[in-house]
Amino acid sequence: MPDRETALETHLDRTRDARYESYFAFLRIPSISALPEHAADCRRTASWLADALTSIGIEHAEVSETGGHPVVYADWLHAPEAPTVLVYGHYDVQPVDPLDLWTSPPFDPVIDGDRLLARGAADDKGQIHAHLMAAQAILETRGRFPVNLKFLFEGEEESGSVNLTRWLEANKDRLAADVVVVSDTGFFEGNRPAITTGLRGLMYAQIDVTGHDVDLHSGGFGGTVENPANALAQIIAALKGPDGRIRIPGFYDDVVPLSKNDRAEFASLPFDEGAFLDHLGLPSLVGEVGYTTLERRGGRPSLDVNGIWSGFTGAGAKTIIPAHAHAKISCRLVAAQEPHRIFEQLNGYVDEIAPPGVRTTVTFLGGGQPSLTSRELPATRAAARAIEATFGVAPVYMRDGGSIPVTASFASVLGLPVVLLGFVQPDCNAHAPNEWIDLHNYETGIRTFARMWDELADVRT
Amino acid sequence: MPDRETALETHLDRTRDARYESYFAFLRIPSISALPEHAADCRRTASWLADALTSIGIEHAEVSETGGHPVVYADWLHAPEAPTVLVYGHYDVQPVDPLDLWTSPPFDPVIDGDRLLARGAADDKGQIHAHLMAAQAILETRGRFPVNLKFLFEGEEESGSVNLTRWLEANKDRLAADVVVVSDTGFFEGNRPAITTGLRGLMYAQIDVTGHDVDLHSGGFGGTVENPANALAQIIAALKGPDGRIRIPGFYDDVVPLSKNDRAEFASLPFDEGAFLDHLGLPSLVGEVGYTTLERRGGRPSLDVNGIWSGFTGAGAKTIIPAHAHAKISCRLVAAQEPHRIFEQLNGYVDEIAPPGVRTTVTFLGGGQPSLTSRELPATRAAARAIEATFGVAPVYMRDGGSIPVTASFASVLGLPVVLLGFVQPDCNAHAPNEWIDLHNYETGIRTFARMWDELADVRT
Numbered sequence: 001m002p003d004r005e006t007a008l009e010t011h012l013d014r015t016r017d018a019r020y021e022s023y024f025a026f027l028r029i030p031s032i033s034a035l036p037e038h039a040a041d042c043r044r045t046a047s048w049l050a051d052a053l054t055s056i057g058i059e060h061a062e063v064s065e066t067g068g069h070p071v072v073y074a075d076w077l078h079a080p081e082a083p084t085v086l087v088y089g090h091y092d093v094q095p096v097d098p099l100d101l102w103t104s105p106p107f108d109p110v111i112d113g114d115r116l117l118a119r120g121a122a123d124d125k126g127q128i129h130a131h132l133m134a135a136q137a138i139l140e141t142r143g144r145f146p147v148n149l150k151f152l153f154e155g156e157e158e159s160g161s162v163n164l165t166r167w168l169e170a171n172k173d174r175l176a177a178d179v180v181v182v183s184d185t186g187f188f189e190g191n192r193p194a195i196t197t198g199l200r201g202l203m204y205a206q207i208d209v210t211g212h213d214v215d216l217h218s219g220g221f222g223g224t225v226e227n228p229a230n231a232l233a234q235i236i237a238a239l240k241g242p243d244g245r246i247r248i249p250g251f252y253d254d255v256v257p258l259s260k261n262d263r264a265e266f267a268s269l270p271f272d273e274g275a276f277l278d279h280l281g282l283p284s285l286v287g288e289v290g291y292t293t294l295e296r297r298g299g300r301p302s303l304d305v306n307g308i309w310s311g312f313t314g315a316g317a318k319t320i321i322p323a324h325a326h327a328k329i330s331c332r333l334v335a336a337q338e339p340h341r342i343f344e345q346l347n348g349y350v351d352e353i354a355p356p357g358v359r360t361t362v363t364f365l366g367g368g369q370p371s372l373t374s375r376e377l378p379a380t381r382a383a384a385r386a387i388e389a390t391f392g393v394a395p396v397y398m399r400d401g402g403s404i405p406v407t408a409s410f411a412s413v414l415g416l417p418v419v420l421l422g423f424v425q426p427d428c429n430a431h432a433p434n435e436w437i438d439l440h441n442y443e444t445g446i447r448t449f450a451r452m453w454d455e456l457a458d459v460r461t
Numbered sequence: 462m463p464d465r466e467t468a469l470e471t472h473l474d475r476t477r478d479a480r481y482e483s484y485f486a487f488l489r490i491p492s493i494s495a496l497p498e499h500a501a502d503c504r505r506t507a508s509w510l511a512d513a514l515t516s517i518g519i520e521h522a523e524v525s526e527t528g529g530h531p532v533v534y535a536d537w538l539h540a541p542e543a544p545t546v547l548v549y550g551h552y553d554v555q556p557v558d559p560l561d562l563w564t565s566p567p568f569d570p571v572i573d574g575d576r577l578l579a580r581g582a583a584d585d586k587g588q589i590h591a592h593l594m595a596a597q598a599i600l601e602t603r604g605r606f607p608v609n610l611k612f613l614f615e616g617e618e619e620s621g622s623v624n625l626t627r628w629l630e631a632n633k634d635r636l637a638a639d640v641v642v643v644s645d646t647g648f649f650e651g652n653r654p655a656i657t658t659g660l661r662g663l664m665y666a667q668i669d670v671t672g673h674d675v676d677l678h679s680g681g682f683g684g685t686v687e688n689p690a691n692a693l694a695q696i697i698a699a700l701k702g703p704d705g706r707i708r709i710p711g712f713y714d715d716v717v718p719l720s721k722n723d724r725a726e727f728a729s730l731p732f733d734e735g736a737f738l739d740h741l742g743l744p745s746l747v748g749e750v751g752y753t754t755l756e757r758r759g760g761r762p763s764l765d766v767n768g769i770w771s772g773f774t775g776a777g778a779k780t781i782i783p784a785h786a787h788a789k790i791s792c793r794l795v796a797a798q799e800p801h802r803i804f805e806q807l808n809g810y811v812d813e814i815a816p817p818g819v820r821t822t823v824t825f826l827g828g829g830q831p832s833l834t835s836r837e838l839p840a841t842r843a844a845a846r847a848i849e850a851t852f853g854v855a856p857v858y859m860r861d862g863g864s865i866p867v868t869a870s871f872a873s874v875l876g877l878p879v880v881l882l883g884f885v886q887p888d889c890n891a892h893a894p895n896e897w898i899d900l901h902n903y904e905t906g907i908r909t910f911a912r913m914w915d916e917l918a919d920v921r922t
Contacts, residue, residue, distance in 0.1 A: 034777035095779050101675055159777050200680060204778045212741050214562055217892040219661060219863025222793045223705075223763030224754050226747040229788075230697060230766050237698030240691065244684075280673050286687040286818035293685050302684030304782050305691050307772035312789060316495035316620050317665045317826050318556055319791055319864075320892050321765050327690075328773060330780055332683045357747035365778050402680025403780075431678040431781050 007141040008450060012133075012443075020111075022052065023129050026091075027109045027118040033069055033092035033159045042069040042155045045091045049128070049153055050074065056136035058151060064171075066163035069155030073174070076135075077148045082457050083178040084148035086416065088406060089128035090157030090184060093120035094431045101433035114439050121437040123430035127183040127422050128153055130442055134449035146457035150177055154406065157184070160204065160366025161405040168406075168413045179379040180410045181452065185422035188398055189271055191438065193391045195383055196420040198298055198399030199407055201333035201370035203342045204306075206363045207235060207350060208326050215311065215320040225321065226357030229310040232325040235360070238353045239303055239329070239346075244288035244296075246303050246331070248349045251342065256335045258291075258299050266294045269396055279427065298399030302332045328365070332401060339367025368405020371418065379419045382455035386421075390447040423448060468602040469911060473594075473904075481572075483513065484590050487552075488570045488579040494530055494553035494620045503530040503616045506552045510589070510614055511535065517597035519612060525632075527624035530616030534635070537596075538609045543918050545609040547638040547877065549867065550589035550645060551618030554581040555892045562894035575900050582898040584891035588644040588883050589614055591903055595910035607918035611638055615867065618645070621665065621827025622866040629867075629874045640840040641871045642913065646883035649859055650732055652899065654852045656844055657881040659759055659860030660868055662794035662831035664803045665767075667824045668696060668811060669787050676772065676781040687818030689786040690771040696821070697788060699814045700764055700807075705749035705757075707764050707792070709810045715797045719752075719760050727755045730857055740888065759860030763793045789826070793862060800828025829866020832879065840880045843916035847882075851908040884909060 012019070031045040032038040046069070050061040053074040061074035069092060077084070096106040096119050104110050109118035120126070131151070138145055152175070154164055168175065188194040209228040216225065241247050258266075271294055277285055287296040296302070306329065311322030331342055347362045354360040373380065375397045387395045400420075410418050423445040429435045473480070492506040493499040507530070511522040514535040522535035530553060538545070557567040557580050565571050570579035581587070592612070599606055613636070615625055629636065649655040670689040677686065702708050719727075732755055738746055748757040757763070767790065772783030792803055808823045815821040834841065836858045848856045861881075871879050884906040890896045 034779060035775065095773070095775060097773070097775070098676075200683075202680075202780070204780070211743060214890065214893045214895070215559075216741075217863065218763075218765045218767060218791060219663075219793055219861070220758070220887065220891070222661075222765050222862055223748045223757035223761055224746050224862075225741065225743055227765045229769050230701065230764075233694040233697035233766065233769070236691060236694035280677075280686065282672060282686060282818055283820065284818045285685055286816070287684045296684035297681070300684055302679075303691075304679045304683050304688045305694065305772065305786075306679060306779055306781055307774045307783065308690050308694070308786065309770050309774040311766065311768035312556070312558070313768045313770040313787075314495070314556065314558070315497065317789065317791070318495060318767060318892070319663070319665070320767055322768065325766075325769065326774075328778065330679060330778070332680055355747070357743055357745045359744065400680070401683055401685075402678065426681065429675065430681070431779070432675040434675070 004142060008137050008447070011137045011141050012446065019133055024109045026125050026129055027120055028107050030107045031092045031155065032095050033156050034095055039069065042092055046070045046072050046155055049091055052132055053151060056132060057139040058135060066167045068163040071155065071164070071167060072153040073151065075150040076145055079145060079148050082147045083459060084150065084176065085456060086150045086152060086175060086177040086180045087131055088152050088154070088180060088182045089131065090124045090154040091128060092155045092158050093123070093125065094158050098433065103434055115436040116439055117434060117436045119435050121435055122424035122428035123435065124157070124184045126424065126437045126442055127445065130445040131183060131449055133446045137446065138450055138453065145453055147453045150175065157404065157406070160202070161368060162366055164406050165409045165413060168409055172414065175414055177416060180416045180418045182404060182407055182418055182420050183422045184404050185400055185420045186424035186426050186428065188269065188396050189276060189426055191425045192270060193387050193393050193395045194398050195375070195380060195387070195395045196400045197375055197397050198372045199370060200401055200403050201337060201339055201368050202330060202403040202405065203333060203339040203367045204330040204365040205343055205346060206326060206328050206365055207232065208324065208361050210324040210359045211321065212323055215323050218319040218321050221321055226355055227321045228325040228358050229322050231355045231358045232310065232327055234355055235350055235353060236305060236327060244286065246301065248345045250345045254337045255301060258295060262299060263295065265397070266292060266299065269294060269398060297401040299334060301334050301337060304330055306330055332403065333370050335370045335372050337370060339369065343367065368403050369408030371407040371411065373418055377417050377419065378459045379417060379456060382459050383419050383421045383452060386448050386452040386455045389451050390444050421452065465603060469598050469908070472598050472602050473907065480594055485570045487586050487590055488581055489568050491568045492553045492616065493556050494617050495556055500530065503553055507531045507533050507616055510552055513593055514612060517593060518600045519596060527628045529624040532616065532625070532628060533614040534612065536611040537606055540606060540609050543608045544639040544920060545611065545637065546917060547611045547613060547636060547641045548592055549613050549615070549641060549643045550592065551585045551615040552589060553616045553619050554584070554586065555619050559894065564895055576897045577900055578895060578897045580896050582896055583885040583889035584896065585618065585645045587885065587898045587903055588906065591906040592644060592910055594907045598907065599911055599914065606914055608914045611636065618865065618867070622829060623827055625867050626870045626874060629870055633875065636875055638877060641877045641879045643865060643868055643879055643881050644883045645865050646861055646881045647885035647887050647889065649730065649857050650737060650887055652886045652902070653731060654848050654854050654856045655859050656836070656841060656848070656856045657861045658836055658858050659833045660831060661862055661864050662798060662800055662829050663791060663864040663866065664794060664800040664828045665791040665826040666804055666807060667787060667789050667826055668693065669785065669822050671785040671820045672782065673784055676784050679780040679782050682782055686782065687816055688782045689819050690783050692816045692819045693771065693786040693788055695816055696811055696814060697766060705747065707762065709806045711806045712803065715799065716762060717796045719756060723760060724756065726858065727753060727760065730755055730859060758862040760795060762795050762798060765791060767791055793864065794831050796831045796833050798831060800830065804828065829864050830869030832868040832872065834879055838878055838880065839920045840878060840917060843920050844880050844882045844913060847909050847913040847916045850912050851905050882913060
């Protein structure tokens with residue numbers, strides 16, 4: 001083992017208790033970006049991060065306003081001959097409901113064997129924290145980085161990064177770099193080390209159906225008026241066909257079809273469909289006909305109801321025709337679908353299919369572009385070497401079904417190539433109760449990030 | 462005016478303040494039968510009623526156990542030559558949510574002009590209270606009733622009268638009578654005095670769709686698994702066709718078709734469809750093709766979602782595939798549909814149409830038989846005379862869309878004819894926020910009930 005690696009290991013061994021104390025403190029702040037009542041917590045998390053960056057020797061740490069939850073920026077720019085890397089992560093987390101399904105409070109981290117359980121443990125505070133720890137270890141053991149580093153940590157990723165693109169545009173100059181490393185992805189099924197080369201985009205909307213201004217007695221009015229909840233169900237049912245295809249006219253117009261080569265790459269992944277299904281405990285997998293499960297997840301768009309509510313939801317029976325009904329609906333998009341265009345198509349289609357007798361509106365709640373990168377990118381190859389050197393196995397390449405809206409913005413606003421370098425296990429319950437991180441991944445991830453800067457030092461991206 | 466009417470008016474004039482004090486006290490007890498946390502309130506209401514009956518001179522008042530909320534029974538049996546009348550009403554009320562739409566607290570009655578506003582003011586405490594006040598006025602002014610009276614006040618009508626049929630069977634002997642007067646109905650549109658000759662039945666069920674045991678990330682899983690909320694929407698959408706007909710196989714098998722005469726009766730009612738629609742503020746009326754609005758309400762079955770819930774329903778966006786989705790669904794039934802048979806048909810149909818990839822169950826939550834009575838029944842003719850004598854206009858005859866499950870039980874268990882004699886205005890917001898009663902209807906209703914006993918005294922039903 002080279003000296004610098006031995007020094008790194010010694011440092012990480014020695015600082016283990018402090019590392020977990022810091023990680024826990026970071027996780028304890030409930031930075032739920034979607035809920036207005038947690039705005040102050042998001043701001044507190046940003047301050048915590050700026051202080052943490054400064055304390056490990058990163059300079060110019062700043063909590064910068066975006067119009068929403070702030071971003072945190074900091075840099076270290078003392079390697080004039082070396083490339084400059086912009087590191088991205090997000091400090092905000094998903095809401096925690098249903099709270100009663102958590103085995104421990106979501107913002108009170110606990111370690112259970114190899115797992116650390118908390119909201120944000122994986123998505124994405126764990127990966128930000130690994131960056132902090134890698135940076136601290138390098139500066140403490142070597143006094144300098146082999147590359148220039150700019151850190152950008154966002155607070156609105158879980159609510160659509162609604163203000164970030166504007167902030168990127170306003171801060172183009174200080175974000176100048178050679179490559180972006182986005183650390184908000186994970187490994188393949190079975191915790192197999194992987195590099196993500198594709199992300200889906202997102203279009204998030206709400207459908208509201210209104211009838212009479214108060215609930216009606218279902219006896220006195222049943223059969224004479226449209227029921228907003230029945231009407232909403234009709235609308236939702238018409239969004240997809242029995243073949244799993246989305247029926248919104250024009251929806252597939254901009255989809256880049258999967259090439260023979262794309263499909264071969266999906267097919268080559270070590271995917272155990274039986275294990276995937278067993279883990280989920282479902283009767284069967286379901287989706288667009290003509291595509292494999294991995295293709296449907298990474299290479300094809302999807303449409304899901306994220307929430308629906310109307311009328312009486314208590315115990316027992318209440319015989320009403322609800323005054324109104326609501327659904328949150330989102331689509332995952334693939335290249336080259338555009339979220340606003342998809343929203344307009346949805347809006348037009350709902351208008352066309354909405355049953356008479358009620359009033360229907362569709363509201364855009366957010367979106368993000370899909371992105372696709374090449375595995376031949378020099379920085380991606382550097383990431384592959386860093387993963388192999390630390391996790392002991394070459395990564396597979398995969399397209400992920402999730403969305404990191406800012407990824408496309410880094411390309412379009414800053415003109416930068418993006419490498420997706422993350423290490424959480426795919427069954428981490430991101431966005432669900434009992435989110436967890438595998439501590440082996442977290443610990444090794446710290447070494448991967450440290451190694452990445454060495455691998456990038458000589459790369460001309 | 463005959464002496465006995467003058468005496469009645471004098472008494473009612475003199476006791477006006479006490480009458481409203483008593484009415485308000487009755488309304489203040491939140492006897493919501495559907496919510497377990499109000500079980501003690503239901504029991505308290507029953508005791509209040511038993512005390513009230515006793516205090517006005519009705520005998521043998523008893524709060525009698527049913528296994529659920531108790532019934533109240535009392536009688537006055539000192540007219541050996543005259544018929545015996547069983548009077549039915551219910552002291553339980555509907556839930557009050559959404560509470561924020563009430564202009565004043567639902568259990569804090571207020572008088573606003575000609576209206577008294579409170580949960581239960583109309584449905585059905587107001588009509589029970591009018592019976593109490595009519596009985597008190599007769600006993601105070603004449604010392605005796607012209608008929609024998611048995612009062613039966615139920616506490617579970619708004620939750621399907623689940624225990625009452627069994628209680629009727631166990632108490633057949635003491636319920637022996639010549640006719641039942643059910644006071645839980647109202648007038649026709651425009652507050653036109655009316656007698657209800659038909660009631661629809663009810664079948665109430667819950668559909669539960671379950672997927673993975675916790676919410677899934679809609680990026681990591683969207684397009685690969687069935688979404689329980691989408692699946693539920695599909696199921697609901699398949700329950701009715703675009704022609705407004707219910708698609709459950711066999712659903713219409715037992716429906717007695719409307720005869721030419723039935724349709725002529727519906728057509729003869731003074732119904733202003735434009736005013737009905739204007740009052741509702743909807744774009745249009747909607748329902749089964751081939752039938753008029755009144756036919757669809759009173760003479761044809763219907764199906765409505767009463768409530769639906771799944772996933773994320775907070776502000777903003779949460780990108781999940783919900784773990785489960787639920788809907789409360791009910792059907793209004795017409796003769797000779799049978800609730801349990803309809804439930805079995807629904808259950809079988811949902812089983813058939815449920816999408817693969819999720820698990821679906823359907824649970825029966827309650828039901829009641831439809832009922833139809835003839836306007837030529839001697840007791841119905843007596844009721845018509847009582848209405849005309851007090852409201853000053855002959856009633857129209859109508860079939861109501863609502864359900865009073867016990868009506869069919871009185872016929873099937875006790876073998877008794879039933880007269881539906883009630884007087885609340887049709888736009889009283891029963892089952893909705895801001896329930897109200899027209900105080901002219903309440904006051905005149907007291908006179909109607911008093912007159913009814915005189916009209917029935919000589920009738921051989």
